[in-house]
Amino acid sequence: MSENPEIVMQAKHIVKQFPASHGRTLTACNDINLTMYKGRTLGIVGESGCGKSTFVRMVISLDQPTSGEILYHGKNITGLSKKETWENRQNLQMVFQDPLASFNPKMKIGDILTEPLMNYKKIKRSERNAKARELLRMVELPEDFVDRYPHNMSGGQRQRISIARALSLEPEILVCDEATSALDVSVQESVIELLVRLQKEKNICMIFICHDLALIRSFAHQIAVMYLGHIVETIPGEDVSSHAVHPYTKALVGAQFSVHMDPTKKIESIESEAPSPLDVPVGCPFQNRCEHCTEKCKKEMPKLKEIAPGHEVACFYVESMQNQAEGGR
């Protein structure tokens, strides 16, 4: 991998608001700035309702942002016409959490796999079967699966089909929304190994949403931590367990259960729950659960600041947090 990978996509100041009842607005994403590189994996972690799925839906143009722009190779892809969006979508493909729900139950696997290619008229009808078999080989499944239906496969096999379908158009960006959350751990491991292998072979950019920090750190180059529609920290994958600075990231790290952890150790976790996204407090979004919260946090929104290459934190007290992290290391 080259040291300076090519930028594939940039999200700039993305804001997404949804109308809610009683004239209120729900801000799902607030000023998101992220850069995605070729052949790299961007992991997005956060609790349910923090806006991570909304963000990736905008990345693949399923939703339009309220404001801000998404640059794909320098070209803004928000506000394109339907035709252009359709053209563009062959470069942006997605794997969903529940593959069964994203397949037509009456279609055979071979047809499911080649449907995107037919849609973009990349292959002839006569080539369908051969192409489907090739795709099955790519995801390490037996070739005779072409004649099966989705319901007679296991969850892990279905997820592989889902990956094969998404990659059939050779996209530049692959978005996985909790792609392994519904799988057992041993199956999960093999699916991750497959994704990493395919990424290296095809040099694709992956965006991976996940709530399991331990899993995401095992293969993400960059991790963005989201909280209530804000990105509170972006950090290189290998550093997350030792160098995390933002109190929320630290809480996520502390809340991980591990097989080899000391059973007498108290689990560190933050109390209470995230406020409703309809009612985001002024100032730092994390204020009501943060033990370091001061008056300043309640009035002002901290901005993301770079504290090391590839490591940005949105907190007023980065220095003192960092000293703590240094002391604890």
Add this chain to the structure above:
Amino acid sequence: MLEIKDLAVQYGNQAPTIEHFNLSMKKGEIISVVGESGSGKTTVIRAVLGALSGAGRVTSGDILYHGESLLKNSKSDWRKIRGSKMSMIFQDCGGTLNPIRKIGSQYVEYIRTHQSMTKKEAWDKAVSMLTKMRLPDAENIMNSYPYQLSGGMRQRVGIAMAMTFNPELLLADEPTSALDVTTQAQIVRQMMELRDDFGTGIIIVTHNIGVAAYMADQLIVMHHGKVVDHGTREEVLNNPTSDYTKKLLEAVPEMEGKRYV
């Protein structure tokens, strides 16, 4: 307190879902059962509570609770045991609540079916249980509908209801699987406190091996309906006897573990 001897359960005429399941549990012990989906772990605790779904039935073996078999219990015997001596927490406690009735009205009804007391007394008992579960503003929760609470709060309401009569045995079926990691940590900590404060014995069924290992005194690993590893936490984690357990332990992602890139 609880003893399961060579239990086998079968659904209809299919092959047995679980076979040769043995377990003995002392008061205040926590037993974790882990395994992949379809390994029969939920069936085990459903059998203990006599609540096998559909055509499920115990074909051989015995379940003894304080030396007496639970299998011969009549419906009215069960009614005396369930809720007061044994109770269960489900994966989605919100789903077990009636969506169109307020928490308070359901909770009061639940208490009054098990113990005769006035509505006012039952209400106060419910509020004190919710407060013990560290739910903020319990009165307000009693006056809320289930949909107004978050997933973590509903789960805590479920645990509070299950713990109302200080049961000796708490059966937990994937109690944290649907929750966020921070909430999961809170719930796990609370369940550990239940054991310390009330001496409750807990059987927890989960696929999260980290949670299971953290909580367990005894750890049981199941695969295809059979127990492949059974022992104390240290025995199973440090010296797993079966290949399956070894594979399973290797597959768990770790914060300090290997990286693919």
